[in-house]
Amino acid sequence: MRRVDESEFDEFYTSSRARIIGQLYAMIGDHDEAQECVQEAFVRAWAHRGSLSRAQHPEAWVRTTAYRLAVSRWRRTRLARRPADRAVSAPVTAGPPDDARVAHVALIEALRQLPEKQVRALVLHHLCDLPVAEVARETGVPEGTVKARLARGRTALAALLDDGLGQPGSPEGAHHG
């Protein structure tokens, strides 16, 4: 199969990187970590562009690689017992206007308190607009499992936001990761 050439890769990188960073940020709650993992995923994508060219969805390839890197780094950080360096740091607050920023920060805080597999399903389905079948393919689980994670995630997210536990500074919001 023909490999991705330089101009195709450059266009792919330029057009998709911000979107993938945003999606990974929503999954892991740390913008800097998300950016580092996405950068590393693109480096691997170019180094192994044979795999990238075979992938039906190159953006999903990069997103999945970046997510796995983030989980791996998070695990190593946890095992090293360095809570001050943990991958999940305070969410980014720059950018959106004040009202939106409050909701944005509360939502990120709430997402950080959910099980990671539920968060990933929620983000892929509702932020990346992937149908359930695509989420199942990207996460490697049956569709029934995805539906269950979405249902549980929605319920838990609504409860957290209703209770105000997604607000920054709330005791529960500081224990994820």
Place this chain on the structure above:
Amino acid sequence: MADPIDELERLRGHTVGLHDTMPPAAEIRRLGDRRRRREQGLVAGAAAAAVAVVAVTGALAGGALDRDAAPQPAAPSEPPPSRSPSVTDVPTDIPRDFPLDLGALDLTGDGGELRGPAPGATGLEELEVCGQPVWDTEPASRLGFTSTGPETADRRELRVYPSAEEAVAAMSRLQELPACGEEPTADPGRSWVWRPYDATTGYATVSFGASFSQAPDDAPPLGGEAYVVTRVGSAVLALWSSGETSPDTQAQSVTGMTETARGLTPRLCRYTVAGCD
């Protein structure tokens, strides 16, 4: 309170606007080229050592390697020590009728999906263990297969390398398994636990699986994945299954996957120098 999904979908616009300090594409490509050169250099040096390492990894992997391989006459999956097979010794193509879907379920009637076997079909081309990619080098040819159902997923990958050394190097990545142990999840008190399994195919085989640990005062966890990876000469056959398994039922899955591997390995003898006779 607003619908949490509306809130989540509104996040789309906010996250795209976040500050991005990523380097230009040319720098990413430069780093990727450097990475690839380094990996290619390492493969040549590591392959010979990996032959020996894989042979003795059984103890390190807690019995994950095939213990029956040693008594087999002529050790069909190992090349002669002083000779490196080349493309003139063994083929690198995969026959069109290779039955990678041997024994697989067709659940398309229940809303499942069936892909392959085909060179472009999704299989395990992105196999990772403990967050680390297993496949460092591109194979000369590959075949992928995927079968999914409402509760299960079955993916298979056959990779044929230009030489047995490269296949051995690919397998050597699986040695990282003993260090995997438990991965924490965001679910308090619940981990993602990796464990080796015994899988006897008569060839160098690694088998392992992962599932959720039991959380205190909670229902038994369901959800896991299992792997059986076998090398015969310059070919590597990787099988993966996922479903609502528990640690107990996962061992049964591995048994079934091992049977599938045993059914396919005779067809991989063409990728050995000496054959399997």
